[in-house]
Amino acid sequence: MTLPWWNVGAVLPALLLSPLLLGLMGKTKALVAGRKGAPLLQPYRDIIRLMGKGAVYSRTTTWVFRAAPAVSLASILVACMMLPAGPLDAPFAFAGDLVLFAYFLALARFAVIAGALDTGSSFEGMGASREAAFSAFAEPGFFLVLGVLALKQKALSLGPILGGADVITWDGQTPPLVLAAVALFLILLAENSRIPVDDPTTHLELTMIHEVMVLDHSGPDFAFILYGSALKLWLFGAVLVSILLPGGGPAWASMALFLAGMAVVAVLVGLVESIMARLRMARVPQYLSLAGVLAALAALLLMAGGQP
Amino acid sequence: MNPATLALAAPACLLLGALVSVALGRRSGAAGTVAVASCSIAAVLGGASAIEVLRTGMPWGWTSAWSLPWASLSFGMDGLSAFFLAFILVLAVPAAAYGRGYLAHHGGSAWTSASWAFFQILVASMAMVVLARDGVLFLLAWEGMSVASFFLVIYDHGKPEVRSDALVYLVATHLGAAALAAMFGLWGREAGSLNFHALDAAFPGGKVGWVIFLLAFAGFGSKAGLAPFHIWLPKAHPAAPSHVSALMSGVMIKMGVYGLMRVILLTGNPPRGWGYTLLGAGALSAVGGVLYALAQHDIKRLLAYHSVENVGIITMGLGAGLLARTSGMETVAVLALCGSLLHVLNHGLFKSLLFYSGGAAAQAAGTRDLERMGGIMRRMPVTGGAFLVGAVAICALPPFNGFVSEWLIYSGFFGGAIQGAGAPSAALFVAIPVLALVGGLALACFAKAFGVAFLGEPRSEGAAACREVSAWMTLPMVFTGAACAAVGLGAPWAIRLVAPAAQALAGIRASFPWEAPDGSGPLYAVVLAGWALLALVALLLGARRLLLRGKTVTVEPTWGCGYAAPTPRMQYTASSFAQPLLAPLARLMRPSLKKRRPKGLFPEKASYASHYEDPADRAIFDPAVRLFERLATVVRPLQQGRLQAYLLYVLLALVALLAWEVLT
Numbered sequence: 001m002t003l004p005w006w007n008v009g010a011v012l013p014a015l016l017l018s019p020l021l022l023g024l025m026g027k028t029k030a031l032v033a034g035r036k037g038a039p040l041l042q043p044y045r046d047i048i049r050l051m052g053k054g055a056v057y058s059r060t061t062t063w064v065f066r067a068a069p070a071v072s073l074a075s076i077l078v079a080c081m082m083l084p085a086g087p088l089d090a091p092f093a094f095a096g097d098l099v100l101f102a103y104f105l106a107l108a109r110f111a112v113i114a115g116a117l118d119t120g121s122s123f124e125g126m127g128a129s130r131e132a133a134f135s136a137f138a139e140p141g142f143f144l145v146l147g148v149l150a151l152k153q154k155a156l157s158l159g160p161i162l163g164g165a166d167v168i169t170w171d172g173q174t175p176p177l178v179l180a181a182v183a184l185f186l187i188l189l190a191e192n193s194r195i196p197v198d199d200p201t202t203h204l205e206l207t208m209i210h211e212v213m214v215l216d217h218s219g220p221d222f223a224f225i226l227y228g229s230a231l232k233l234w235l236f237g238a239v240l241v242s243i244l245l246p247g248g249g250p251a252w253a254s255m256a257l258f259l260a261g262m263a264v265v266a267v268l269v270g271l272v273e274s275i276m277a278r279l280r281m282a283r284v285p286q287y288l289s290l291a292g293v294l295a296a297l298a299a300l301l302l303m304a305g306g307q308p
Numbered sequence: 309m310n311p312a313t314l315a316l317a318a319p320a321c322l323l324l325g326a327l328v329s330v331a332l333g334r335r336s337g338a339a340g341t342v343a344v345a346s347c348s349i350a351a352v353l354g355g356a357s358a359i360e361v362l363r364t365g366m367p368w369g370w371t372s373a374w375s376l377p378w379a380s381l382s383f384g385m386d387g388l389s390a391f392f393l394a395f396i397l398v399l400a401v402p403a404a405a406y407g408r409g410y411l412a413h414h415g416g417s418a419w420t421s422a423s424w425a426f427f428q429i430l431v432a433s434m435a436m437v438v439l440a441r442d443g444v445l446f447l448l449a450w451e452g453m454s455v456a457s458f459f460l461v462i463y464d465h466g467k468p469e470v471r472s473d474a475l476v477y478l479v480a481t482h483l484g485a486a487a488l489a490a491m492f493g494l495w496g497r498e499a500g501s502l503n504f505h506a507l508d509a510a511f512p513g514g515k516v517g518w519v520i521f522l523l524a525f526a527g528f529g530s531k532a533g534l535a536p537f538h539i540w541l542p543k544a545h546p547a548a549p550s551h552v553s554a555l556m557s558g559v560m561i562k563m564g565v566y567g568l569m570r571v572i573l574l575t576g577n578p579p580r581g582w583g584y585t586l587l588g589a590g591a592l593s594a595v596g597g598v599l600y601a602l603a604q605h606d607i608k609r610l611l612a613y614h615s616v617e618n619v620g621i622i623t624m625g626l627g628a629g630l631l632a633r634t635s636g637m638e639t640v641a642v643l644a645l646c647g648s649l650l651h652v653l654n655h656g657l658f659k660s661l662l663f664y665s666g667g668a669a670a671q672a673a674g675t676r677d678l679e680r681m682g683g684i685m686r687r688m689p690v691t692g693g694a695f696l697v698g699a700v701a702i703c704a705l706p707p708f709n710g711f712v713s714e715w716l717i718y719s720g721f722f723g724g725a726i727q728g729a730g731a732p733s734a735a736l737f738v739a740i741p742v743l744a745l746v747g748g749l750a751l752a753c754f755a756k757a758f759g760v761a762f763l764g765e766p767r768s769e770g771a772a773a774c775r776e777v778s779a780w781m782t783l784p785m786v787f788t789g790a791a792c793a794a795v796g797l798g799a800p801w802a803i804r805l806v807a808p809a810a811q812a813l814a815g816i817r818a819s820f821p822w823e824a825p826d827g828s829g830p831l832y833a834v835v836l837a838g839w840a841l842l843a844l845v846a847l848l849l850g851a852r853r854l855l856l857r858g859k860t861v862t863v864e865p866t867w868g869c870g871y872a873a874p875t876p877r878m879q880y881t882a883s884s885f886a887q888p889l890l891a892p893l894a895r896l897m898r899p900s901l902k903k904r905r906p907k908g909l910f911p912e913k914a915s916y917a918s919h920y921e922d923p924a925d926r927a928i929f930d931p932a933v934r935l936f937e938r939l940a941t942v943v944r945p946l947q948q949g950r951l952q953a954y955l956l957y958v959l960l961a962l963v964a965l966l967a968w969e970v971l972t
Contacts, residue, residue: 051405054859058866060765062685066928067845070852074844075706078837092840094833099718100706104837107705110751114696117759117880119866120683125880126760132755133888136748140741147725147740154726156719205869215867220855224848255876285892292741 010088013259014080019043019227021266028270043230047223055219060120064164069217069224072108076228076235079104083238084159087251087257095156098146102139105119105191105235108228109135116213123205126211133197134197134209137288138190141183144295148180149243151302162242173305179298181243186291188236188269190284192229195273197284237265312370312673313387314357318350318397322432324426336420340408343424347404347431351397358394361385362808369441371503378496379733380503387808388573391649392438392566396807399559399656400431402784406664407551409780410671417426417704423463430456430555437563443492443502447495449564450488454481459525460552461544473543476929480530480540487527488567495520504574511575521582524571525589532564534623535593536924538616542600545612546676550667553608553847557615558660562652565622572630573812580634587627587735591742593620596923598749599897602756602886603920610757611659614702617746618655622648624739625717626813627656631732632724633814640727641814644720649806651713654795658701658710661788665695668777668785669761674770678757678882683766683871687774692762694785699754701792704747707838709795712802715834718743739754749889756885797838800831883918894910 023040030037039045057066081092082101090097113132116124148159152173190197193210205212214225241261245254279287325346329339361367369384385393404427411420433452440446458481462474480806499510502701511517530537541561545553567587572578597616604610625648632641648733668691670676685692704715721743724736766772776782795802868874890897899920906914946957 051855055856055861057861057863059863060683060866061765062689062692064685064763067849070845070848074841074848078841079845081840082837085962092833092837094830096715096719096722096830097833099715099722100834100837103704103711103715103747104841105704106703106747106751107700107841110703110705110755113755114759114763117755118685118763120764120876120879121866121868122874122878122880125764125871125885128755128759129880129885132752132885132890136745136752136889139744139748143744144741147722147737150722151726151737156726158720215869219859220852224852281888282891296741301736303737 004089004093005091007089007091007093008081008087010083010090011080012215013085013088014083014231014234014238017259017262018230019047021233021237021262022230024263024266025270025273028267029056029274032271032274039116042142042150043226047227050218050226051220053219055221056216058216061118061216065115065118065216066221068111068118069221069228071111072115073224073228073231075104075107075111076231079108079235080231082158084236084242085160085238085255086242087254087293089159089163093157093159097157097236098150098161102142102146104136104141105232108232112213112225115217119216121183123208123212125214126206127209131213134190134284137285138187138291141288141295142187142191143294144292144299145184145187146178148176148295148298151299152177157216158239173302175300176301176305177243179301181240183294184236184243184251185268186287186294188233188240188265190288190291191236192233192269194269196276196279196287199273199278213273233266233269234262235240237262240265290297310368311357311360311385312368312383314353314360315393315435316383318354318357318393319432319435319439321350322351322428322435324348326428326432329421329424329428329675331569332421333418334416334421336414336416336418336424337408337412339421339424340404340411341429344401344404344408346428347397347400350431350435351401351913354397355394357385358390360645361390362387362805365808369505371441376444378502380442380501382441382445382503382505383439384441384504385439387812388566388569389438391653391805391809393435395653395656396431396434396438396559399660399788400555402664402787403427403551403555403558403660406554406781407549409778410549410551410667412778412780417774419463421709423460426456426459427552427555430460430560434560434563438566441504443496443504443507447485447489447492449484453560453563454478454485457481457552457556460556461548463549463552463664465545470547473547474769477544478541480537482526484530484537487523487530491520491523491527491571494523508574508576516669517575518581521571521578521585521747524568525585528564528567528571529589530564531561531567532619532623533561533593534564534589534619535596535616535618535670538593538597538929538931539924541616542609542612542922544605545663546606546608550608550663550671553611554660554663555669557612557663558656561615561619562656565619565626565652568623568626569809569813572626577815578634580628580631583627583630583632583634583732584735585627587739590620590623590625590627591739593617594624594746595620595742595749598753599890599893600920600922602749602753602889603897603899603918605678605882607670607678607681607757607761608663608676608679610753611662611666612751613684614662614753615655615659617750618651618659618702621714621717621743621746622651622655624648624743625651625713625720628717628720628724628739629810629813631735632720632728635724635728635730635732637724638814638816638926639729640720640723642810642816643716643723645810645813646803646806647713647716647718647720649810650716650795650799651710653790653802653805654701654709654713657788657791657795658698658708661694661785661792662698662702664781664785664788665691665698666757666761668781669695669774672774672777673768675768678760680768681761681766681771682764682768682876683762683771684774685762687766688770688776690776690782690785694782694789695758696760697789697792699758701796703751703754705751706794706834707793707841709792709802711838712796712799712831712834714743714747719830752889756882760880760882760885764879767876767879797835799835802832815954833895855878883916 116128198209367386436449533541601613629645
């Protein structure tokens with residue numbers, strides 16, 4: 001069993017550019033609202049500033065709270081290593097890595113939830129409960145999307161699954177792919193705590209989900225959390241972009257196309273956040289089942305289309 | 309020594325230990341030590357013989373005539389028996405050691421010594437179940453297992469709820485045994501003998517085959533705790549002492565899985581319908597188990613429902629393996645079956661770990677109610693860490709063992725879905741989101757159980773006064789926790805324990821190419837990802853230490869969003885935690901909610917209580933009990949306690965028999 005370690009450079013775009021997605025999103029929202037907004041590079045400044053700060057820990061917490069940000073960021077980083085970036089193959093690619101990818105993201109979530117419950121705060125408990133619930137409802141949809149892609153490409157590794165999957169060159173298989181992409185976008189919004197599921201800019205702790213879970217983290221720990229959520233957004237965005245954009249051609253061209261696609265995803269999320277209100281909490285399971293149903297429909301179309 | 313002698317010496321040693329334990333009478337501490345010793349010796353003997361069979365791949369059999377009618381004294385060991393024998397005997401050792409500490413505060417009593425004897429009888433009879441190669445012998449060992457475990461469950465017989473829960477278990481296990489007796493009877497009639505060799509050659513196809521399968525499914529399924537035969541499980545596990553719950557939940561219920569696998573092996577060529585049945589029943593168990601686990605507040609009942617879930621996952625893997633096998637996808641079948649078998653081992657490890665640590669916490673806090681625990685991590689660091697390891701492992705999160713087996717099962721599903729065609733592939737594809745949903749719900753459930761019971765501030769005085777338990781109890785946790793990590797981080801080696809059995813179940817006689825790219829080669833990569841995670845965590849923790857050097861690090865109260873006087877009672881409760889998950893399913897799960905809303909401008913009292921009754925109780929168990937009671941009322945007039953009436957019955961019976969003899 002040899003892994004393509006030499007592809008380790010494929011991780012660099014995610015590591016370097018993921019905070020830019022947050023910046024782009026913020027800028028989009030500001031422009032739509034008629035404000036000037038924070039500079040594009042503000043997330044980088046935030047992360048660097050937090051790295052230089054001291055830390056405050058709650059008296060209630062144990063080592064679980066202190067380990068949570070590191071475990072969370074580490075597992076997102078491992079997930080990063082399994083994802084190809086445009087034309088660059090992933091350094092950690094093997095048959096079945098798509099399941100590993102999803103479960104490392106789940107480990108990151110478990111760590112943050114455990115850290116939140118360690119503070120004994122009722123607000124953080126509330127956020128943890130909602131995060132756990134909504135992610136559980138999103139999980140079948142996400143696996144269905146992965147299943148649809150695997151079924152189409154007859155492969156079990158993210159590289160071949162995403163490399164050859166694009167709407168434009170798929171004769172006759174465009175509808176299931178579009179459905180899967182829409183489902184994935186809905187899940188992207190939910191998993192990354194965006195409107196209409198969660199509002200990262202809300203000011204009331206009672207209504208937050210992700211933000212309230214990390215209230216007690218500070219300094220480098222909070223920098224890890226912030227960087228981790230930027231990376232997670234990048235991961236979901238990269239899967240989405242790889243479905244929609246064609247591969248092939250010269251490497252620099254598809255790399256440019258991939259990066260442009262990522263920017264479009266960030267702007268799109270910013271637009272959704274600008275024009276939509278968030279859903280009532282009780283409606284979120286329905287929203288997530290919609291994503292699941294769309295993905296299931298895609299699978300059905302694909303299976304029916306695949307039969308002679 | 310030859311493996312047959314070694315293997316049979318193991319149960320013999322355990323039975324001898326049982327006799328010594330009983331003889332020790334009121335010195336129950338010594339009886340416990342005897343149990344630990346006999347289990348350890350048995351583990352070495354049985355483990356050595358199992359490893360010999362697994363290493364050489366040479367099964368053995370040993371038969372002798374027996375004076376019992378239709379029976380022969382037949383034993384044997386193949387890959388499947390070897391794996392299960394090692395699994396049973398090795399996991400019995402930490403359970404015995406833990407029990408030695410757990411029962412210490414009960415003081416010396418002859419009943420405790422007797423309980424130790426039953427413990428060893430239970431382990432010995434489980435070993436006999438997997439070694440037996442004859443129907444009668446199998447049923448005898450099975451019965452020994454059921455009766456011994458009943459006496460273990462009823463240890464706290466002073467409490468009425470323990471008596472009634474143990475009774476439910478006794479009835480359920482005997483209904484299962486009745487189904488098995490019928491199965492062996494029906495099959496033996498075709499074969500002319502109950503010896504497994506004869507059964508092997510004579511499996512009837514068609515309708516009789518299906519009846520045999522359904523009887524096996526009901527009988528073994530009720531032992532395994534497959535829904536809807538699981539009703540005894542959430543009752544018996546909380547009632548039993550924790551080391552017994554660990555052994556029953558981690559090991560004994562797997563005898564049902566063993567039975568199903570043995571039947572499949574004996575049939576030679578199982579029909580495809582069995583695969584669908586097992587996959588569907590497994591999915592039902594997995595989803596139902598985890599949903600009802602989410603609704604529990606009792607830590608041991610919650611763990612019991614997770615056993616229903618995990619047996620469901622194991623059965624899904626088994627069903628997927630059969631579907632793949634009957635569709636000509638051997639590689640996929642081996643992957644799914646390896647996952648299923650490895651999950652047997654993994655569930656045994658992490659469920660034992662969870663019952664040890666959860667039981668220790670419950671004992672120390674004086675309550676099994678999650679809402680009255682909290683803050684135990686600070687007070688019992690080893691126990692808390694053990695529960696965390698178990699929780700991560702059971703949620704199938706890397707880098708622990710649960711992930712490896714679920715990854716194999718997922719690989720079976722994905723592989724079957726993309727390679728094959730038609731209905732089997734579609735069924736395997738549908739299983740993917742089901743397992744994903746189960747995974748997400750299990751994560752939520754263990755975040756709840758671990759977070760509410762072990763983290764935060766203590767929610768009761770009992771929880772605040774917790775102290776770490778003795779080394780008798782912590783060492784088994786360290787052992788099983790380390791085993792969880794070892795299987796997770798050394799999976800390519802652990803897989804060798806189950807590979808021969810998986811190949812036999814997949815119908816592959818030749819040795820399987822493990823290093824092939826489509827086989828288990830990726831397992832190395834899975835394990836490597838776990839190591840990479842550990843390295844990155846260490847790196848990030850080191851980086852944080854460097855960043856914080858020379859900075860001010862202060863310890864303050866938790867941020868209360870401006871509220872200055874929080875109390876531990878204001879923490880988020882387990883019921884609240886599960887609410888967003890369960891509320892959308894209220895119509896399905898039909899909880900009984902008791903609400904008292906706050907009223908008026910100065911509300912005084914408000915309360916909220918939720919109770920989720922098991923639908924199997926509501927739909928199957930309660931009506932069955934009512935029916936039985938009605939029948940009993942009809943028959944009751946016969947039983948009057950008057951000797952004359954009984955003499956009359958004897959006379960009437962004699963006359964009836966005579967008449968029958970004369971007339972026919």
